[in-house]
Amino acid sequence: MLFITIKQGKEKAILAGDPLIYASAIDKVEGKPNEKMKPGATAVVQSSSKQFIGRAAYNSRSQIRARIWSFDEAEPVDHALIKGRVQAALARTAAAAAKAKPDQLLRRVDGDLDRLSGLIVESFGGADGYLICQFQSGGVEAWKVAIVQALMAGTGCRNVYERCDDLLRKGEGLPLVAGALAGEEPPDDVMYTDGGVKFSLDLKTGHRNRLR
Template sequence: MLIITIKQGKEKSILAGDPWIYVSAIDKVEGKPQERNKPGSTAIVQSSSRQFLARAAYNAKSQIAARVWSLREDEPVDHAMMKRRVQAAIARRADALRSADPQELVQLIDGEKDGLPGLLVHSYGGAEGYLVCQFNAGGVDLWKIPIVQALLAATGCPNVYERCDALLRKGEGLLAKSRALAGEEPPQRLMVRDGKRLAPMDIRTGFTYPR
């Protein structure tokens, strides 16, 4: 596991709950070269006096050099964490999902707010529809398989599609390739409710067709 040492005084924002650690705040990163070069590698973040601060996903290719997973030293970053956080995020939005129009895009996971930095997930059509995911950071991209497994189990929706924001992913040193991760790819054109009106949209890209 990598060890990130923070410059003196820069630990205050982490302790205050800021989930992002910028390159400018880091004194040094210790660990095997292959781990340092792998976007999303798990790291222990420590202060200049070597006190534990956080567990984070490190990415040498991003200006946001690390994204905090947890401030708890006794909470490992593993499959169980991903499952818990996916389940908790969906449970928080269960009422909204149940009451939503089947043609509405409902946000299920909102990145840092749900302890899954860089992950966005929207649902369309309920359990028989589609989940559209964006893995916009190295950490969640590295844990993509357990995250998708947890989504399938928590929602019962069999179709999971990865939508790629090329600019964001390239900034993280990640490949930008949109594809079905489970089940079927959404159709190119679906009617999506936006307030009181329906508009034709390609939910794979977010493109709204002119009416």
């Protein structure tokens, strides 16, 4: 376990609910050297007077040094927490998913909104289609397997693909990887409708071309 001590006066934004902790707000990080170097390692965040603030995912390679998982001292960061967050995100977007047409792209998980900082998940084609995931922080990268399992269980979708945003992952010190995490890779192009306008969409990259 790591311990992050926040500089005096810098804890106000965090206590107000801001889940992002920048390098400039941190006084010191204590713990085993190998844990400090592991992107997404769980850390206890505390004030300068050693009062508990929260538990966070720590990443020494990012300017966003830590992302708060929970402000509840009784809530551990474990598989149950990750599964619950994914389930809540899917429940939040369930009504929209039920109404979505097969050629619509729908965001099912939206990072900080769903308390899964750095995770973006979009669905295309419903349960028989694809889930496109972007892991843009060390915290969600560390819990990738649990996240994918929860997504598949919650949607019934068997095809999960990881899209790579090179710039964001480089900024987090994460390897540049892309590919199928479960099932099949999406085709090179699908027909996609946004606001009544049709596009040719590459689900692997997010690139789209408007169709006449």
